[in-house]
Amino acid sequence: MSLDTPRTETRPERLTAHEALQRLEHERAARLTQLHAIVEAAPDAEEQVMCTQKDTVRRVLAEVEAAFARVQDGSYGVCRTCSRPIPVERLEILPYTPFCVPCQRNAA
Template sequence: MPLDTARPESRPERLTAHEARQRLEHERDSRLVQLKAIEEAGREADDHPMAVQKDSLQRVLKDIGAAFGRVDDGTYGTCQECAQPIPVERLEILPYARCCVGCQRRSA
C-alpha cells in the first residue's frame, strides 16, 4: 500500500473514518506480525525481553482496538480528556492516540 499518495494542498482538520480505519488497520497488522515473530522466536526463552515486548505490543493492540471503536461511534480524533480535536499530524504518527499532546503530558 503506497503511503505517500498525492496529498491535498490544504489538509483537512480530521481524518475521514475511512482514512482512520486504514491507518489503524496498518498499525494493527504490523503489530500482529511483530507479535507473531516474537511468539515464534520466544518459544524456548519465554521470559525477558520477549515477554516485555509482547506485553507492550498487546497493550498497543488493545489501544488500536479501542480506537476502532471510536471510529465507529464518531469520537475518533477527539481528545478523550479535553474533548478538543486531536491534530491530524499527531494522528498520522500515532493513529490510536486517545488524547492530545497536552493532555498526554498532563496525565504522564
C-alpha cells in the same frame, strides 16, 4: 517548485472515517506481525524480555481496538480529556491515540 514558493496545499482538520480505519488496520497488522515475530523468536530469547515485548504489543493492540470503537461511535480524533480535536498530524503518526499532545503530557 522552488523552496521559496509557498505551499497552497491545506491539510484537512480531521481524518475521514475511511482514512482512520485504513491507518488503524495498518497499525493492527504491524503489531500482529511483531507479536508473531516475538513468539517465533521466543526459544532463542531471554524469557523476561520476551514477556515484556509481548505485553507491550498486546497493550498497543488493545489501544488500536479501542480506536476502532471510537471510529464507530464517532468520537475518533477527539481528545478524551479536553474534548478538542486531535491534530491530523498526530493521528497520522499515532492513529490510535485518544489524547492530544498537551493532555498526553499531563497524563504522564
